[in-house]
Amino acid sequence: MTESGKPILYSYFRSSCSWRVRIALALKGIDYETVPINLIKDGGQQFSKDFQALNPMKQVPALKIDGITIHQSLAIIEYLEETRPTPRLLPQDPKKRASVRMISDLIAGGIQPLQNLSVLKQVEEELQLTWAQNAIISGFNALEQILQSTAGTYCVGDEVTMADLCLVPQVANAERFKVDCTPYPTISSINKRLLVLEAFQVTHPCRQPDTPTELRA
Amino acid sequence: PILYSYFRSSCSWRVRIALALKGIDYETVPINLIKDGGQQLAIIEYLEETRPTPRLLPQDPKKRASVRMISDLIAGGIQPLQNLSVLKQVEEELQLTWAQNAIISGFNALEQILQSTAGTYCVGDEVTMADLCLVPQVANAERFKVDCTPYPTISSINKRLLVLEAFQVTHPCRQPDTPTELRA
Numbered sequence: 001m002t003e004s005g006k007p008i009l010y011s012y013f014r015s016s017c018s019w020r021v022r023i024a025l026a027l028k029g030i031d032y033e034t035v036p037i038n039l040i041k042d043g044g045q046q047f048s049k050d051f052q053a054l055n056p057m058k059q060v061p062a063l064k065i066d067g068i069t070i071h072q073s074l075a076i077i078e079y080l081e082e083t084r085p086t087p088r089l090l091p092q093d094p095k096k097r098a099s100v101r102m103i104s105d106l107i108a109g110g111i112q113p114l115q116n117l118s119v120l121k122q123v124e125e126e127l128q129l130t131w132a133q134n135a136i137i138s139g140f141n142a143l144e145q146i147l148q149s150t151a152g153t154y155c156v157g158d159e160v161t162m163a164d165l166c167l168v169p170q171v172a173n174a175e176r177f178k179v180d181c182t183p184y185p186t187i188s189s190i191n192k193r194l195l196v197l198e199a200f201q202v203t204h205p206c207r208q209p210d211t212p213t214e215l216r217a
Numbered sequence: 218p219i220l221y222s223y224f225r226s227s228c229s230w231r232v233r234i235a236l237a238l239k240g241i242d243y244e245t246v247p248i249n250l251i252k253d254g255g256q257q258l259a260i261i262e263y264l265e266e267t268r269p270t271p272r273l274l275p276q277d278p279k280k281r282a283s284v285r286m287i288s289d290l291i292a293g294g295i296q297p298l299q300n301l302s303v304l305k306q307v308e309e310e311l312q313l314t315w316a317q318n319a320i321i322s323g324f325n326a327l328e329q330i331l332q333s334t335a336g337t338y339c340v341g342d343e344v345t346m347a348d349l350c351l352v353p354q355v356a357n358a359e360r361f362k363v364d365c366t367p368y369p370t371i372s373s374i375n376k377r378l379l380v381l382e383a384f385q386v387t388h389p390c391r392q393p394d395t396p397t398e399l400r401a
Binding site: 055056057058059066068070071072074075076078079082083094095097098101102104105106108109110113114119122131134138 | 262279294297
């Protein structure tokens with residue numbers, strides 16, 4: 001924690017995993033300080049000795065809070081949920097909670113890891129775009145189907161949940177990788193509804209302390 | 218309950234262990250496709266919330282965070298990168314190295330993390346969801362011929378867990394769909 005006692009978030013403006021946590025902190029009204037970690041500059045600041053000590057996986061986000069450091073975005077969000085329970089990010093009903101976690105795991109475990117920077121770097125350069133697109137398309141095909149039974153206004157019912165925190169950043173990635181989202185009307189309409197909410201706006205990659213000038217909103 | 222399971226899938230094995238630990242009787246429907254593993258933790262968390270004993274997550278939120286962090290590292294950070302559907306997209310002669318790299322990167326991080334969390338098991342002295350993820354991932358490491366000498370903590374925890382009944386009974390070598398040549 002800082003001298004003021006504020007939590008510290010290690011974040012990259014464009015990291016979808018970091019964005020998930022930023023939204024959670026915003027929704028829960030938790031004031032925090034950002035330490036930007038540039039994943040590309042200097043060969044990738046996530047590889048520095050200092051950051052590696054903080055998160056041995058050398059990935060963002062990492063959150064210093066209550067005297068501990070947590071990484072893995074969903075583990076961070078679940079900790080915030082348990083220690084700052086309002087507003088809720090998970091429904092009360094166990095079956096609905098399972099739906100929220102299922103969708104979150106699909107995105108955070110099934111799509112994003114396959115198209116993140118460190119994996120793409122292992123693929124031949126001319127194949128990288130297709131690789132990323134395939135990861136997203138497979139995942140979105142499954143997700144669009146799942147949402148048929150779980151979605152209301154948002155991914156699961158009519159309240160914003162952890163699943164929505166995962167959805168919006170992943171759709172942003174889809175756009176960056178030029179994935180055609182016409183086959184995913186449910187994903188697209190939920191994404192649209194979420195983007196007008198303040199917590200999603202304020203935490204957007206285009207408005208971060210480390211957003212490059214040319215990408216600023 | 219009906220579990221759709223593939224004998225060798227590390228994701229299915231995690232859920233089988235959870236069901237065994239909680240004493241939940243179930244029917245297995247063997248599937249030959251290895252489905253994307255990302256959603257197995259949601260199942261385990263559901264089992265934890267609806268059948269709370271024995272516990273698979275500690276009571277303290279900070280320890281729960283450690284359990285989830287380790288589980289996510291394995292289930293989200295290692296396993297998806299070395300599962301069948303991803304490996305199939307890599308050139309055949311590069312597949313083994315690809316899988317090994319995924320496991321080695323993850324285990325390097327995990328070995329470090331365990332220095333501060335581990336007791337008898339991954340987090341403290343009780344079996345948690347993190348242990349359910351560890352054992353199947355070590356089995357994968359062995360299948361891909363990853364040298365585990367650099368990971369003494371991972372190896373010793375794995376050894377301790379493998380003697381427990383729930384881990385034995387659910388082992389890939391003892392499943393309804395285990396091929397004869399791989400049966401225990």
